[in-house]
Amino acid sequence: MHALKYFIHGILTGLLVALIMLYIGLSRGLLDSGRVQSISVSEEIVSDRESAITKAVEEVSPAVVGINVVKVKKEKVRTLFDNDPFFANFFPPQYQNRVVPSMGSGFIYTPDGYIITNDHVIKDAQQIIITTTEGKQYEAKIIGADERSDVAVLKIDVTDHSFAKLGNEKEITRGEWVIAFGNPYGLFEYVNNPLITVGVVSGLKINFGYNTADKHFYENMIQTDASINPGNSGGPLVNSKGEVIGMNTMIYSTGSGGSIGIGFAIPVNKVKNISQTLIEKGAIDRNFYFGFKLSDFIDPAFLENKKSDAQNVTGVKVVEIQKNGPAEKAGFEAGDIIIAVDNIKINNFNDMGKALLELKDYKVGDKIEFVVHRKDEFKKLQMILEAYNQ
Numbered sequence: 001m002h003a004l005k006y007f008i009h010g011i012l013t014g015l016l017v018a019l020i021m022l023y024i025g026l027s028r029g030l031l032d033s034g035r036v037q038s039i040s041v042s043e044e045i046v047s048d049r050e051s052a053i054t055k056a057v058e059e060v061s062p063a064v065v066g067i068n069v070v071k072v073k074k075e076k077v078r079t080l081f082d083n084d085p086f087f088a089n090f091f092p093p094q095y096q097n098r099v100v101p102s103m104g105s106g107f108i109y110t111p112d113g114y115i116i117t118n119d120h121v122i123k124d125a126q127q128i129i130i131t132t133t134e135g136k137q138y139e140a141k142i143i144g145a146d147e148r149s150d151v152a153v154l155k156i157d158v159t160d161h162s163f164a165k166l167g168n169e170k171e172i173t174r175g176e177w178v179i180a181f182g183n184p185y186g187l188f189e190y191v192n193n194p195l196i197t198v199g200v201v202s203g204l205k206i207n208f209g210y211n212t213a214d215k216h217f218y219e220n221m222i223q224t225d226a227s228i229n230p231g232n233s234g235g236p237l238v239n240s241k242g243e244v245i246g247m248n249t250m251i252y253s254t255g256s257g258g259s260i261g262i263g264f265a266i267p268v269n270k271v272k273n274i275s276q277t278l279i280e281k282g283a284i285d286r287n288f289y290f291g292f293k294l295s296d297f298i299d300p301a302f303l304e305n306k307k308s309d310a311q312n313v314t315g316v317k318v319v320e321i322q323k324n325g326p327a328e329k330a331g332f333e334a335g336d337i338i339i340a341v342d343n344i345k346i347n348n349f350n351d352m353g354k355a356l357l358e359l360k361d362y363k364v365g366d367k368i369e370f371v372v373h374r375k376d377e378f379k380k381l382q383m384i385l386e387a388y389n390q
Contacts, residue, residue: 056179056242057196062162063109064181064235066131066188067117067140067154069102071124099126105182105194105235106130106154107244109166109275113138113158116275117234118249119145120214122152130156135192144278148286148361150216150249150266151274164236167243169267172222174201180226180248180263182235194235199226206264210358217361221264222246228263237265247271277363285364288385291325292318296349297337313373315339315346330383333374340371 104121108114115130122128128140138156145152178201181194188194203223210217224237228251237246246265277284297317318336321328338346344355356362362385370381 052240053177053179053198056238056240059242060107060164060179060181060236060238060244061194062133063107063164064133064194065106065108065115066183066186066194067104067106067121067234068129068131068186068189069104069122069125070127071100071102072097072126073100073124103183103186103231104233105188105231105248107164107181107234107236108132108156108158108161109164109244111158111160111163113156113161114143114275114279115140115154115156116247116271117152117154118247119147119150119152120216121234122154123147128154130154131189131192132161133192133194144282146274146278146284147215148210148217149270149274149284150218151247151271151278153275153278164238164244165242166268166272167239167241167245169220169222169245169269172201172204172239172245172267174204176201177240178224178226178245179238179240180224180228180232180235180265181238182228182232182248184229184231186231188231197227199224202262207359210361218250218264218266219359219361220267220270221249222267224263224265226263232263244268244271285387286362287388288362288364288366289326289388290383290385291322291327291329292332293320294338294349294352295319313337313339314348315373316349316352318372326383326386330370330381331379332370332372332381332383336372336374338370338372339378342369 102121102125104117106115106117106121109116122142122145125142128142130138130140132138138158140154140156143153143155178199180197180199182188184195201222202225204220206218206221206223208218208221222237222245226237228248232248233250235248236244237248239245245268247268248263248265250264252262274284294316297313297315315337318327318332318334318338321332321334338352340346341352341355342360344351344359346352346355362368364385364387366385368383368385370383372379372381
């Protein structure tokens with residue numbers, strides 16, 4: 001009887017131990033499963049936060065720099081005799097130099113420290129200090145600056161530095177996401193990082209032409225609603241692939257000077273071309289010539305309201321061709337009637353001057369397409385502009 005009792009007790013004890021072991025095993029399994037599930041959720045959250053935009057920001061930021069400029073401006077000294085014509089003869093105007101701090105943005109685009117920015121950022125600079133994302137400061141040298149295109153190239157003494165990759169403006173599409181990097185209100189130096197805003201490409205090929213006030217020529221500009229504020233000038237406009245597609249340059253703003261969501265960037269292809277020429281030659285040569293003489297032309301039959309073999313052509317007439325000049329090399333002949341220049345309609349001599357000097361920013365080496373009327377036929381002629389040497 002006692003043996004049976006001990007036997008049953010042993011069986012019950014074994015079952016109890018087995019149940020306890022099973023409970024512990026199941027608990028650990030559930031915990032491990034919960035831990036795995038928790039890790040999976042965390043990874044998913046991180047993955048969702050890492051977008052093409054954040055990756056582009058991480059890639060481009062090390063190449064963006066803050067620019068602090070010391071400018072000296074000459075200002076007239078006010079006196080008691082300023083508005084007195086009599087005493088003005090005895091006390092001529094006096095001027096003094098005033099130190100004016102300024103700021104802007106730029107981006108390194110070669111590993112050896114070439115920096116692209118706007119000409120208006122460094123114009124009249126006495127000293128230019130570059131701040132990088134490593135917190136280091138360098139005094140920059142001006143390699144070249146072109147007022148008309150508003151592009152300038154600087155150089156700092158670095159090697160193997162992070163640099164921005166330049167894209168191709170021909171691949172830009174309206175509505176695509178873009179990121180504006182820069183140094184708004186001089187905040188870069190406080191955080192050693194560019195500040196960013198995000199928007200879309202709102203418009204392409206916006207032409208402002210030549211501005212006689214600031215002497216800049218803006219054509220084929222990229223419009224964006226990414227916020228561009230004072231200090232952002234010269235910073236890169238970047239696509240979601242981390243490629244520079246433009247350089248932040250100007251905004252439409254209210255009286256406060258802040259952004260209202262209409263900003264413009266110089267397209268990257270123009271920036272590349274101007275920058276490369278500035279590095280190679282130090283300046284942009286616009287002292288070109290065409291090699292022909294012109295006069296206004298209106299078909300006489302058109303004036304007489306008669307049918308004309310010239311199909312009522314109006315434009316400018318080529319009256320003389322210079323030997324071995326660009327016009328002769330392009331295939332022009334005396335008597336040709338120029339009716340269009342780079343898709344701009346030409347009706348008279350004034351149109352021709354405007355098309356060549358105000359609507360386009362031509363320079364030596366550029367190719368121009370002319371449409372001419374010759375012997376009842378229309379022909380397209382390609383001219384390469386050559387430097388004018390007196």
